[in-house]
Amino acid sequence: AQKITQTQPGMFVQEKEAVTLDCTYDTSDQSYGLFWYKQPSSGEMIFLIYQGSYDEQNATEGRYSLNFQKARKSANLVISASQLGDSAMYFCAMREGYNNDMRFGAGTRLTVKP
């Protein structure tokens, strides 16, 4: 069964605007971690942000924040003040507490328009 769902294959945003990339997950474990990675056209995987299941505050890292809604099992990535360099593929991922496997969603391709 798919554990991570990213329903937006592609998104467009105007430069300097904010954008939300959706991610929902499925787990019966109480302890888990949620991650977002960025993959630019050069192909490398860049870690952006982490949210633990017991963290009460939403994680933030510079222009990135994670809108964590535990009851809805969603972990949306919010990018504020989009820049042209934000154009990339974005992956949501989860590690469940009982093992270390990191499962990924299908990804969302974000294009920032000037």
Place this chain on the structure above:
Amino acid sequence: EAQVTQNPRYLITVTGKKLTVTCSQNMNHEYMSWYRQDPGLGLRQIYYSMNVEVTDKGDVPEGYKVSRKEKRNFPLILESPSPNQTSLYFCASSFLTGATEAFFGQGTRLTVV
């Protein structure tokens, strides 16, 4: 510099010719894994290892082998590559806790003709 190093970055080979993609990390991570990335499917785990001499299958292990003889190295072996193994491959490593991110290699783009 902390890093995961994969080689080669690009490889074109023919069906049936055995190949090995190397992966090495310098962060003393216990956990290492291999993924393949295909359009529309995200990253799917092939094999993983939680320690030396301990390996296990991921979601798509068919046609692949791995070994973990040393903590830092985790090579991926394709004994008889087929065109459906044409993909972008990533090696990743992390500590043995769900609270830490995985570090990825630069990726290996494999084409099997």
